[in-house]
Amino acid sequence: MEVKKQLDLTLKASRSLALLSKDKIDEILLDLADAAEEHAEAILVENQKDLNRMDPADPKYDRLKLSTERIAGIAADIRNVSSLPSPLGRILSKITRPNGMVIQKVSVAFGVIGIIYEARPNVTFDVFSLCLKSGNACVLKGGSDAIDSNTAIVKVIHQVLEKHGVDQNILTLLPADRAATAEILNARGYVDLIIPRGSQGLINYVRENATIPVIETGAGICHTYFDEYGDLDKGQAIVENAKTRRPSVCNALDCLVIHESRLNDLPELCAGLINSKVVIYADEKAYPLLNGHYPAELLEKASEESFGIEFLDFKMSIKTVPSFLDALDHIAAYSSKHSEAIVSDSEERLDLFRKMVDASSVYCNVSTAFTDGAQFGLGAEIGISTQKLHARGPMALEELTSYKYLIDGDGQVRPK
Structure with a gap:
């Protein structure tokens, strides 16, 4: 079916x-959650087809793997999403005018939300x-890397919708080709909002080519600052x-x-990375402290x-930084405004870090791995926004709604 015809069906649905x-x-x-588990074997068979086409050394492999x-x-x-309060119909404000x-x-649904994403089949279920919980139809444009997985998952969802007598067109999976991407990016009148999930290249492409509103779920260039007053045990565990x-994943430390x-503590601070064979690129001050204490094959300048x-x-x-302010400057220069953390026992430093770091999620003595909708008690997430308009941080039910004004009266007319 032509993409525009399918988009029209989704709009009507x-x-x-x-x-x-x-x-x-x-x-x-709840039925969908049960069906996901019941059809897990069939989904995994299709997922394996996608995995067979990807090099296991590719960083996207782990995201693709189910x-x-x-x-x-x-x-x-x-199931968590089903248990949450509905975000629809909330009275955000109410006033009675003198007349x-x-x-x-x-609060109301947006209408139709388009998601463009790469090798992340879990996104299909999450989105x-x-x-559905927020009253929106969705148009999914997955990448060719996950086409078999996505197709299998959408089939399960459509079966559940059919069981409940709901129009299956509330969920549309577009072809994995570039032509479909161009269609959805220019689907004014059909799609109300586009949310890209993937690499910085994908996000940039969507932002630069879309003619409908975009919410960026940006790349996660995440820092952890180990302060002069940092606790070594906490720091090692957090790093x-x-x-x-x-x-x-996007909340991983970079x-x-x-x-x-605190340079003398660096070997112990990084000791937990050795078993995972983490390659470290150490600056000119950090390198000599790690040299001889960290595997040579994993240490580079x-x-x-x-x-x-x-x-x-x-x-x-x-x-390595000579001061707290230099740490803030480095983070400001290189951050993607996703998740930033500090390890410190100084309440003054923690307070300044909270106030001065510009990111969607700012952590004090906590791992950045918690930037996740489920971990924030949101049930799941549709993405993590790094912009400041409409939504910021993990986007879940509340962020998938807009609002409208309802005006009631008894024949009032505006004076000429």
């Missing part, structure tokens, strides 16, 4: 979502569950977790910034290109 009760939506989501455990986690997230006119500001838990007075990069791999840079 989106209007029917306003007629679904909150209880019905939750019932569909497993029984990951599907169980996805199902748990869907008796009552004006309410009420649909969040969009190891932020770097090695899942290096291919650069350790360390106060020069940093260059200017080692900073301001999202590695998405078992790699990390180290920057």
Whole structure:
């Protein structure tokens, strides 16, 4: 079917979502969670086809890979979404004018949300569950890397919708070709909002070519600053977790910034990275402290290109700074405004870090790995926004709504 015709069907189907009760939506989501687990084997067969086409050394491989455990986690997230309050119909404000006119500001769905994403088949489940709960239809444009996985997942979702008598066109998976990308980026009148999820290159392309509103879920160039007053045990645990838990995700640590007075603690601070074979690019002050204490094959001298990069791999840079303010300057220069952390026992430093660091999520003595919708108690996420208009940080149900004004009266007319 031509893309425009399919988009028209999705637009028309989106209007029917306003007629679904909150209880019905939750019932569909609970059935979908069960169906995801029941069809896990079939999904994994298709996922393996995608994995067979990708080099396991590719940083995207981990994101592409599904497993029984990951599907169980996805199902748990869907159940969490079903248990959350509906974001629709909330009265954001209410006033009565002197003429008796009552004006309410009420949360409503956007309508049709388009998602362009790369090798992340879990996004297919996450996006649909969040969009359904928030009353939105969704148009998915996945990459060719995950075409078999996405097709299998959409098939399961459509089966659940059919079971409940809901128009399957509220979820559309577009072809994985470039022509479909161009169509959705210019689908004015059909799609209300585009959210790209993927590499910085994808995000830049969408922002530069879309003719409809875009919310950027930007790359995560994440720093952790180990302050002169930092606790070494906390720092070691936080650095190891932020770097090695899942290096291919956007909240993973990319650069350790360390106060020069704590350089002697650097070997112990980085000791937890050795088992994961993390390659370290150390600056001229950090390198001599690690040389002989960190595996030589994993230690390299940093260059200017080692900073301001999202590695998405078992790699990390180290920057030494002479002061707290220099740490702030380095983070400001290279941050993508995603997630930034400090390790310090100084309340004054922690307070200044909170106030002065410009990022969607600012952590004090906590791993950046927690920047995630489920970890924030949002059920799941549709992406992590690094911009400042409309939404910032993990985007979930509330961020997938807009609002409209409802005005009630009794025949009032405006004076001439």
